[in-house]
Amino acid sequence: MTAITAPQRTHLDWLESESIHILREVAAECERPVLLFSGGKDSCVLLRLAEKAFRPGKFPFPLLHVDTGHNFPEVIAFRDQRAQELGERLIVRSVQDSIARGTVVLRHENDSRNAAQATTLLEAIAEFNFDACIGGARRDEEKARAKERICSLRDEFGQWDPKNQRPELWNLYNTRVHPGENIRVFPISNWTELDIWQYIAREELALPSIYYSHVRPVVRRKGLLAPVTPLTPAREGEVVEEVRVRFRTVGDVSCTCPVESSAATPTDIIAETAVTTITERGATRMDDKLNEASMERRKKMGYF
């Protein structure tokens, strides 16, 4: 037999392999895992990785979206379409229902519901008895996330204790939990925003249209471009402008901002991402700017 030499592998291959390995470990060891799917780019990458991990079989977990009710309509349409194409089960639980139950109380009707998602998520975990929630968070996103394990234990209150994390050794993940506890699993922990876009380009993944350049009414607020929508109207004295923008992240309408861009394809976005001077969250999230530990405090409360 002629010797076939082993193929060269790129950093994307390496990242992909590691993530598939993690998905399979969690699926095999946990009783009731669930994959959080919001329609965003990171969770689209997760779904692609799940296909590579489990096809031609079915996914060994349902998909869950914690719906704040403050979404961009393109993203919700995409979410439903993607779940249908995959033929996998999508569970939707909404912050609005938590508000109706009285478990979430907002000061103002149009306040950001981003932090409130934690409550709805914990309610869904309790309802379905999930012991593992697989999510698309990345360590490069935020300094508190940089500290998090790939399999991260949450106690029965959903709390993360950064001072008492389990050691995580080699690729041997400890997924054991007591009743009421769960682990949050981040298979793409080691990916960066640039890696995500390179992978989207390589795999030709479909994304909600608002990730690409489009013209949208915005106002300039605290150095960010705030989208003008029925939920987030312009404030008194603000000038509404039509600007060519794209979203680097998609989340709650009330706190997610687009950036000026004419990038219409993943390749364009890779070029922009490679030279940007602002982090993904710095450019787009108003709620992370409240204080130096916004994300950490939310995570301690059970946020993803």
Added chain:
Amino acid sequence: MNAVNDLWPEARNKGVLRLVTAGSVDDGKSTLIGRLLLDSKGVFADQLSAISGSRYSRAPADALDLALLTDGLEAEREQGITIDVAYRYFATPARKFIIADAPGHEQYTRNMVTGASTADAAVILIDAARAQDGELLPQTKRHATLAQLLGLRHTLIAINKMDQVQWDQAVYQRIRTAAEQLAQRLGMATPHCVPLSALTGDNVVQPSPHMPWYQGQPLLPLLESLPLDRGATAQQGTRLFVQWVIRHEGSSTHAFRGYAGQVQGGPLRVGDAVTVLPSGETAQVQAIQLGEQALQIAAAGDSITVALDREIDISRGDLLVAGGQPPQVAREFDADLCWLDRQTLNPSRWYWLKQGARLTQARITAVKAKRDISELRSVPHNGPLASNDIGRVRIRTRDTLALDDYDSERSTGAFILIDDASHQTAAAGMVRLGSEASG
């Protein structure tokens, strides 16, 4: 700005180098990483403005406290120390880097082990001002011991704060000699030593004008040129732990049964004869899938699905082996343990043992020796191991395992112990196969 900027797409085929940094408290690890990120353009403008406005800054008013780039937790910024491993990412045109920034406090040894277990290289910091006489701190010895124990292929000694010793070559030389002697006593390869200042950026990314006597490269170019030869264990042959059995019934002609797992050791080819351990059954590789793509050959590291030419009883935790030297099949073996849990090792208890995709239970039947970190040697010991202890033990398992020596193949030579009651990860284990290993 990312340093990949204009060089994309040439940069797309770069590999990944995983680093762990270690050093005592205040040796300047976080500052070094901050400097590495800053000078390789891995820091963004909003991150810089966030640290310049931080209420926890320890730097003078006109300077940046680079440590704040990595100390991400409130308590860390408040106390000015690093509590847990932070992972940082940056890319140069040459490669992508993942840095595990491990804290220096002795009580956080478990975090150093966590960071080192996935690393290819260790950067150990020494504070030149504190080690002027060439006397190394106990933590330096501990970190070097851990790097050696965990089998890191490359060790770099960053002799930091050279600005505080007037860039004195004699200080560098004394510390370098001590570091080389330490490596020799531990049986490690001679480490690269780089005199630098993380604070001023000398010899981190750019060569230092202050130390013309140093002939070597700055830290970053050194890191870019380290070989990524993880596959140096190929003579052991190929290993694949079955993580998951993929079944898809379909019509009978399209029925599919595949064994999903990650290839380790060497490549796996269609047509290879494989042995299933521990059962010893054999079969031939009929097809290899990576996603929907059919491969003729899978490289070490690929997460694939394998179909075999005949139906045999294979389930999660079984090991497929091809070529080279077969693993040893045993229920009793020697291992080095890094005990990580606050609860002391209890030889009368059963612990969960996870090796690859195999989960079984194990007891420590004997503690044979304990590592004396300051004297750099093993001493006979038959008491329990406590948190942060490193010891050689004898282990007995409920199920038969397929084992390789850790130094020749990590995927089958590494394991963790999990406390059955608390579910804490209690120990990191490295199989040491010697003359005593037996079935």
